[in-house]
Amino acid sequence: MSDPLRPNAVRPIRGAALVVLRRDRWALAGALCIALLALLAVGADVLTAITGQDPYTYRIEALDPATGAPAGALGGVSGTHWFGVEPLTGRDLFAIVAHGARTSFLIGLAATAVSVLLGVVLGAAAGYLGGALDRLVTWTADVLLGFPYLVFMIALGAVAPAEVPRPLLLIVVIGFFGWPSMARIVRAQTLTLRARGFVSAARSLGAGPVHVFRHELLPNLWGPIIVVATLSIPGKIGLEAALSFLGVGIPPPTPSWGRTISSAIDWVGTDPMFLVFPGAALFLATWAFNVLGDGLRDALDPRTAR
Amino acid sequence: MTAPLLALEDVSVDFVSGGVTHPAVRDVSLSLTAGEVLAVVGESGSGKTVTAMSLLRLLPATARLSGRAVFEGRDLYAMGTAELRAVRGGRIGMVFQEPMSALNPVFTIGAQLVEAVRAHRPVTRRQARDRAAELLRLVGLPDQERRLRAYPHELSGGQLQRVVIAMAVACEPALLVADEPTTALDVTVQAEIIELLRDLRDRLDVAILLITHDMGVVAGLADRVAVMREGRVVEQGEVVEVLRRPRHAYTRQLLDAVVSLTASPEAVAVPDARDGLVSRGGQVAVAGSGSVPDDPAADAVLVVDGLTVVYGGRFGLSGTRAVDGVSVHVRPGEVLGLVGESGSGKSTLASVVVGLRSPTRGTVTLAGRDITALRGRERRTLRGVVGTVFQDPASSLNPRATIARTIAEPMLLHGAPGGVDPATRVDELLDLVGLSPALRERYPHELSGGQRQRVGIARALALDPALLVADEPTSALDVSVQARILDLFRSLQERLGFACLFISHDLGVVERLAHRVAVLRDGRLVEQGPTADVLTRPLHPYTTELITAAPVADPDLQRERHVRRRTTTP
DSSP states (O other): OOOTTSOOOHHHHHHHHHHHHHHOHHHHHHHHHHHHHHHHHHTHHHHHHHTTOOSSOOOGGGBOTTTSSBSSSTTTOOSSOTTOBOTTTOOBHHHHHHHHHHHHHHHHHHHHHHHHHHHHHHHHHHHHHOHHHHHHHHHHHHHHHTSOHHHHHHHHHHHSOTTSOHHHHHHHHHHHHHHHHHHHHHHHHHHHHHTSHHHHHHHHTTOOHHHIIIIIIHHHHHHHHHHHHHHHHHHHHHHHHHHHHTTSSSOTTSOOHHHHHHHHHTTTTTOTHHHHHHHHHHHHHHHHHHHHHHHHHHHHOTTTOO | OOOOSEEEEEEEEEEEETTEEEEEEEEEEEEEOTTOEEEEEOOTTSSHHHHHHHHTTOSOTTEEEEEEEEETTEEGGGOOHHHHHHHBTTTEEEEOSOHHHHSOTTSOHHHHHHHHHHHHSOOOHHHHHHHHHHHHHHTTOSSHHHHHHOOGGGSOHHHHHHHHHHHHTTTOOSEEEEESTTTTSOHHHHHHHHHHHHHHHHHHOOEEEEEESOHHHHHHHOSEEEEEETTEEEEEEEHHHHHHSOOSHHHHHHHHHOOOOOOOOOOOOOOOOBTTEEEETTEEEESSSSOOOOOOOTTOSEEEEEEEEEESOOTTOOOEEEEEEEEEEEOTTOEEEEEOOTTSSHHHHHHHHTTSSOOSEEEEEETTEETTTOOHHHHHHHGGGEEEEOSOHHHHSOTTSOHHHHHHHHHHHHOOGGGOOHHHHHHHHHHHTTOOGGGTTOOGGGSOHHHHHHHHHHHHHTTOOSEEEEESTTTTSOHHHHHHHHHHHHHHHHHHOOEEEEEESOHHHHHHHOSEEEEEETTEEEEEEEHHHHHHSOSSHHHHHHHHHSOOSOHHHHHHHHHHHHHHOO
């Protein structure tokens, strides 16, 4: 049980989320879609074990020996290969998509966590403490928002030593470039909260900045934080896919949607299904987080709440 | 009997949202003849404003109207849009509560007045401008040409309300709807605006529908009064009848709850000034500029000495002196009432005492320790000695924290007094302020305004503070709630014996609670002394002005005061 004397942010937000899922069909569809993809990612090993597949083993026997394309219709879709197989290697495409979901979700969520942590701490500190810190944070956020981060990430991906694990590098870099939008919103919200009586009440009792942040500001910030975080996840999943597409993301043989899409481009004329499955998975993931985020914003933001 | 100018017949207003109907006004019938002032009185949620807004059909789209509102023979509720626009501003003028928000900040007063004149009359710009100047003269604003070129922020609240009234009467309407026209204004300004409305009624023969919660305003202005409660009119009649011999229990309750100043100034000669000071017994006032000196008692809980707070004033600019060399003290068990109008610096002084702001000069000594000299941890520890009750209970409670958690906050920071369990102490405090322990797990939005302020008081008392600072603790509350909160405050003060710095703009409130009164004006302390002496035999002319301007819920007394004000003020 939680401490009864702590401000409770969970209840109103959970309430709003339930209202969203009951009233907003699109948000519900998004949430279900996320749940399905999450199940796919978490249960990737179990699901692929059903047909005895994995994303690494080459299966030349599933290919047409003359062309190297998958044998059979629709890119080799069959009872053993649900999504067909990869051309030239014969690896199971379902296994690649399922394990790719794992990569995408891991990087998308972890990078979002990094952005949220940095954005909330810096935004709240800038808004509450003001002064030089505020100017520094606002200025840095402006610079980062205008920074050509894709070029920077490609360059960084090329020069980073091989000992640094790629997923970690991606999480840190994508997360780092994501904090300014969160910080801006948190700062603006903090500025309005700071003028409210209950913050003055706590300060007049001798509460320090950390206490005010934890007990007065944070419970009132959760709404916008959750909305902005949800809306920024698809961007981060897309960014990881883009970097993998460009060859500076997750290195082979670890499955990644972006890299599979990249190789599928060459086969789009002969084996379009090779592009359709990972492409659809990427599309569904970004779409689902977007509609859910929109629904949450409508419910939590008093200006759009119905 | 002549036909009434406006007749409301069985008016009901419902708000429909999400298929649920919330009744706001129920079967209201009122009538108003030309040149008459009808006051509609009620507390928040009584439907008085909704009734008034329905006349101009300025209600949100979710409102459903029924009944008839016949104005000059036509039903306002059945009018088409074009016809209605001609009536709005043309035949019915509107005066809003907050003059600053009723005017557009980016246009000059002149432009807005010209606009109002030309909206309903086919006149040239030049003629409209002349009319605008004439209107400003009508509402008693001197130097019209300069005022016409001014922007809203360059005028004071009272002057702005005059401009809003000028706009409302621009097209010589037959009816003026005034929604709480004086609520946002200071007492002295309030009295002037009431005076102006009375004067306009006499000169223009305009009928006024006055919406207010303030019985003092009713007594000063209205001919007839209708008391509303929960959407219904519970009593209506001649103002003298209703205020003297209320028939309905609710009207009686409202009148009993009015906290008005009972003391009235006696004509006693003011002693001669010596060294720039006038004094009589323990009562001191300044004769010229500057603040009254203070002689703090040795055991004082709070000593403010020569406090000056300057806003702005960086980069060689002079800045604004919000508080200028003020010295006061509060002894154990004593309530010091700090009185002043908006801009007098009373809230700035309070924010320094509660540690939200640092003074530019001067010292603040709490329980023998100078808070301006302390830093960091020591300074924070000393904060436990002071409890604070804020003005607006809706904003001073964290919306995401339960009542128990809000009350326990001081104990989380400083530890519970005497090492008791904070949860036990919370129950004790809830009981102390007259709230049920069942409210522990509720959130602020589930409570009424009065209950929220009780929570605010409980939080302030959590640590058994030596000093309680209360900054206008009742001004955001309804009349009947206000009276109960004041009673609670007084009984708590008598039982617990804390020292209290009580800040208010309302002399009636201060009279009920304070042992001593200090009067602030423009950042300076112009007078202080025992409450009874200051309120009955004021030494400073400003104190006299404040006392005579304070509204009372007695029509004859109120009118007599108006006459006296007119003769005494130039």
